[in-house]
Amino acid sequence: MTVRHPHVPPFIPQVGADVAAEEERLVRTRRDLHAHPELGFEEVRTSAIVRERLAELGIPYLAGVAGTGVVGLIEGRAAPPGGNGASREPRVRPTLLLRADMDALPLQEENTDPFASRVPGKMHACGHDGHTAILLSTAAVLLRRIDRLAGNVKLVFQPAEEDPGGAQPMIEAGVLREPHVDAAIGLHLWTQLPAGTVGLSSGPLMASADEFTIEIRGRGGHAAAPHTCIDPIVAAAHVITALQTIVSRSVDPLESAVVTVARVEAGGSAYNIIPEKATLRGTARAFSPAVRAAYPERIERVVRGVCQALGAEHAFEWKAYYPPVINDPAITSVVARESRRLLGEDRVFEDIRSMGAEDMAFYLREVPGCFFFFGAANFAKDAAYPHHNPRFRIDEDVLAPAVELLARCAESALGMLAAAGAERG
């Protein structure tokens, strides 16, 4: 993904008094989660912390959703739009879903902060500790602003974003129903952007991510007698080269696409043996569902043709993981507007996209919404390492502004949804 650190003036966080009052707790929670990372579907301690805070706030919640997931509900109390509310039929209030992921990565942390991971081989190297802490504090702040909320806020604490994906199981468990979810918003702390900026995009924001495995079977033998063998390594080399034409020759040049062979496995027992088989593994990515849908057939056709030409046999396996993250224009414009109001015009980038993937995509496939990046990089604080790096760190000064922004987005999006509902009648 593009590493982009545009020059912006120094960041001076400006948040409401209610957010400022929450900041100490917010940072403490994030550090506690950071010190105790848990992998996907093992977020037992994390989910207990979420439940305790929701209970303390008096927010009703469901626990054990898709394993370790927790779902809380805040019912707003703003007067319904359209005036003379008393004489009108009570209508269904809109519900906005706010999502945070809770899982860490199987990685040994190399930072030496006092709150560095205490669990060998596990680390919050993607910032999900921050996401969970931000959503808990946002819940606290939204309660104080409950008279301004024109609908419900569903707080979704989701397991296993990294692997194997917790969003789909949460949807299957009914997280988009009762009450019915009208829109969804989520953020990702982002060290590809300077602290206190927002990056987003209307339409596709992040790519689909799927995996392919290609097995090429030849006939092994003596390296000095290749004419008596079918060399799977030469076939694999041709397949890898021919696969480059998928993006360059068969995808519309105006579309974004990636086909990467990331693992090659063949032979290995000796320098003078042609092996029986070679295995290739890789990933294919796209912003467009149509480009994504065409991949398996296109890739296998290339593999089949090359293998046939060289006398080898093949097996092809396709594993579909995450669809592209596609933002809704209306909800995205609410987020962009609130971001500009909070952070300033020059701190909001509306053309940021990434070929990385995120399982927020599953919610956004079902309901309109917006996923956005909240810049968390700060070179002066040695916090600009990429995500999934053993030295990944964030500038903690962005946590409180992220809460302020999320709270304002919730209020504003619910206002918009309620007004649209009132207009429809």
Ligand SMILES: [Zn+2]
């Ligand atoms: Zn990640």
Ligand SMILES: [Zn+2]
């Ligand atoms: Zn992440």
